[in-house]
Amino acid sequence: xxxxxxCKNLGDVCRFIDYRGKTPEKTDSGLRLITAxxxxxxxxxxxxxxxxxxxxxxxWMTRGIPNIGDVLFTTEAPLANVAQxxxxxxxxxxxxxxxxxxxxxxxxxxxxxxYLLSDTAQELIHAKGTGATVKGxxxxxxxxxxxxxxxxxxxxxxxxxxxxxxxxxxxAKANAEKNLLxxxxxFESHLQSIFTQRGExxxxxxxxxxxxxxxxLSYGIVQPGNDFPNGLPVVRPTDLTSKLITLxxxxxxxxxxxxxxxxxxLRGGELLLCVRGSTGVISVADPExxxxxxxxxxxxxxxxxxxxxxxxxxxxxxxxxxxxxxREKTYGAALMQINIGDLRKIVVSFPSLKVxxxxxxxxxxxxxxxxxxETIYKQKLDALDALKKSLLDQAFKGAL
Numbered sequence: 001x002x003x004x005x006x007c008k009n010l011g012d013v014c015r016f017i018d019y020r021g022k023t024p025e026k027t028d029s030g031l032r033l034i035t036a037x038x039x040x041x042x043x044x045x046x047x048x049x050x051x052x053x054x055x056x057x058x059x060w061m062t063r064g065i066p067n068i069g070d071v072l073f074t075t076e077a078p079l080a081n082v083a084q085x086x087x088x089x090x091x092x093x094x095x096x097x098x099x100x101x102x103x104x105x106x107x108x109x110x111x112x113x114x115y116l117l118s119d120t121a122q123e124l125i126h127a128k129g130t131g132a133t134v135k136g137x138x139x140x141x142x143x144x145x146x147x148x149x150x151x152x153x154x155x156x157x158x159x160x161x162x163x164x165x166x167x168x169x170x171x172a173k174a175n176a177e178k179n180l181l182x183x184x185x186x187f188e189s190h191l192q193s194i195f196t197q198r199g200e201x202x203x204x205x206x207x208x209x210x211x212x213x214x215x216x217l218s219y220g221i222v223q224p225g226n227d228f229p230n231g232l233p234v235v236r237p238t239d240l241t242s243k244l245i246t247l248x249x250x251x252x253x254x255x256x257x258x259x260x261x262x263x264x265x266l267r268g269g270e271l272l273l274c275v276r277g278s279t280g281v282i283s284v285a286d287p288e289x290x291x292x293x294x295x296x297x298x299x300x301x302x303x304x305x306x307x308x309x310x311x312x313x314x315x316x317x318x319x320x321x322x323x324x325x326x327r328e329k330t331y332g333a334a335l336m337q338i339n340i341g342d343l344r345k346i347v348v349s350f351p352s353l354k355v356x357x358x359x360x361x362x363x364x365x366x367x368x369x370x371x372x373x374e375t376i377y378k379q380k381l382d383a384l385d386a387l388k389k390s391l392l393d394q395a396f397k398g399a400l
Contacts (some may be wrong), residue, residue: 002398005150010100011143013107017066017099018139019092027053035094036074036081042117042166044072044083052092066091069109071100073116076136080125082116084109098139107147111155114162115147118392148396158395165391169384176380183373190366194359195319195349202351205307208344215302217344219275220264220294221257228254233289235266237274237297240283243314245272247288258293266292269310270300271317276337280326282317284310299343308348312356315363322346 026033030051038045068088074081076096085091085099093099102109115121124145129135149155208217224234231252235245258265268287274280276297285292285300294300303313316322329342350356394400 002150005148005398006106007146007148008104009143010145010147013102013104013147014071014112015101015103016139016143017070017093017101019095019097025052027051030054032087032089032091033094034072034085034091034097036077036096039072039074039081039083039097041081042083042113044086066093066099067101071102071109071113071116073098073100073142075139075142076131077134079129079135079137080116080122082113084113096136098142106152107149108152108155108159110159110163111149112147114159114392115149115396118396119389120148120393120396121145150398158400161400162391162395166388169388173381173384176377176384180374180377180381183370183377187363187366187370191315191318191363192320194363195316195321198349199351199355201355202349204347204349206344207301207346207348210304210307210348210350212302212304214267215270215300216263217299217301217340218263219296219299219340221253221261222296223257224251224253224295225257226253228252231255232258233292234258235272235285235289235292235294235298237277237281237295240272240274240278240281240298243284244286245283245289246286247292250292261293264294264298264300266290266294266300267302270302271310271314273299273301273317273343275299275340275343276335279330279336279338280323282314284314297337299340307353308350309353309356309360311360311364312350315360316348316350322348 028051030053033050033052034044035048035050037048066085068085070085072083072085072093074096075098100109100112102112116125125137125142126135128141128145129137130141150158211217221234224236229252232255233247233250234253235250239245239250266285266289268285268290270285272283272285272294274282274297301313301317303310308316325346326338326343329338329346330336331338351359391400
C-alpha cells in the first residue's frame with residue numbers, strides 16, 4: 001500500500017446490515033430475496049430469483065434499508081464472495097449475506113468492493129475464517145478486517161480504470177465462452193447427425209445382444225468399505241470426470257469386498273457407464289486398469305468385436321438416441337438410477353464394422369480438433385482471470 005493511504009477497520013468505516021437468524025418463507029411473488037447463491041465474485045446473479053411475503057420482513061426493515069451500490073458480502077458457503085446491489089427496488093436478504101454501507105464519506109463503495117475482491121483482502125478474511133467442514137466468518141471478526149484507501153479522488157480514478165478494464169475483460173470472456181460453446185456444439189452436431197440420420201445397412205439390437213461373452217452388464221461392488229492401504233483400486237461414479245480413466249486418484253479398498261463381484265473385474269478398454277446419480281455419463285477404462293473393479297454405480301461394457309468396435313461404441317453410447325433411452329429409464333428422486341434390466345433392453349443401432357471404422361475416424365478427428373480449440377479458449381479464460389487479479393493487485397499496491 002502507498003504510504004499516504006489510510007488504514008481503518010471495516011467496522012469503523014461501514015455500517016453492517018445483517019438479517020442473521022431470520023428464516024425466510026418463500027412465496028411466488030413479493031419482495032425479492034437475495035441469498036448467498038446470488039452473490040458471486042464481483043457481480044450479483046439474477047438466478048435463482050426468489051421472493052418472500054413483505055409482512056415476513058416488516059420488523060426487520062428497522063435494521064437498515066439497503067441502497068443501490070451497497071456492497072454485499074457472503075459470510076459462509078461460499079466465504080467472501082463480494083458484489084454490489086444493482087437495484088433500487090426494495091429487497092431483502094437471507095442469512096449469510098451482510099450488507100456493507102460506507103459511513104465514512106471518504107470511502108467509495110465501488111472502491112470498497114474492488115478492495116474486498118483483491119487477494120490482499122481475501123487472504124486477510126480467509127485467515128480469520130473458522131470452521132472445519134464449512135468455513136465462515138462472524139460479523140464481529142469481519143469488522144476487524146483492515147481497509148486501506150487513498151483520497152476519494154484517487155479512489156474514483158482507480159474505480160474508473162478498473163471499471164473500464166473489467167468491462168473489456170468481461171466482453172473478451174463472453175466471446176471466449178461463446179467460442180468454447182460453439183466448438184463443442186460443432187462436435188455434438190456431427191455426432192447427432194450420424195446417429196439420427198442413419199444410412200442403409202444399419203442393424204437394431206438390444207444392448208445385451210451385442211456385448212461379448214465375458215460382459216454381463218452388471219453393476220459393481222455394493223459396499224466397498226473404507227480406504228485400505230495398498231488395496232484394490234475401484235472406479236466410482238465420482239471418478240468419471242474425463243474420457244479416459246487411469247489408476248491415478250482411484251480409491252483403494254480391501255480386496256475381500258470384491259470377491260463376490262468377479263463379473264465386473266476390468267480387463268481394460270471397457271466403457272464405464274454411470275447408472276446411479278449422473279446416469280448416462282460414459283468414460284473409458286485405460287488398459288492399465290486390468291484387475292481393477294467398479295462400485296455399485298458403474299456398469300462396465302465390452303462389445304462383441306464381431307459386431308461393434310469399442311471405439312465406435314464410445315461414440316454410440318454418448319449419442320442422443322442412446323442417452324434419451326437412458327434418461328427415459330432413469331427413475332428416483334433423492335438418487336437417480338437406471339435398472340439393470342432396463343439397461344440391457346436399450347435398443348442400439350449400428351452399421352457394418354467397415355462403416356464404423358470410417359465414422360469413428362471422422363468423429364475422432366473432429367473430437368481432437370474440438371479439444372484443441374477448447375484448450376485454447378480455456379487458456380484465454382484463465383489468462384483473463386489472471387489479468388483481473390493482476391489489475392486488482394496493482395490497484396491496491398498503489399500502482400494504478
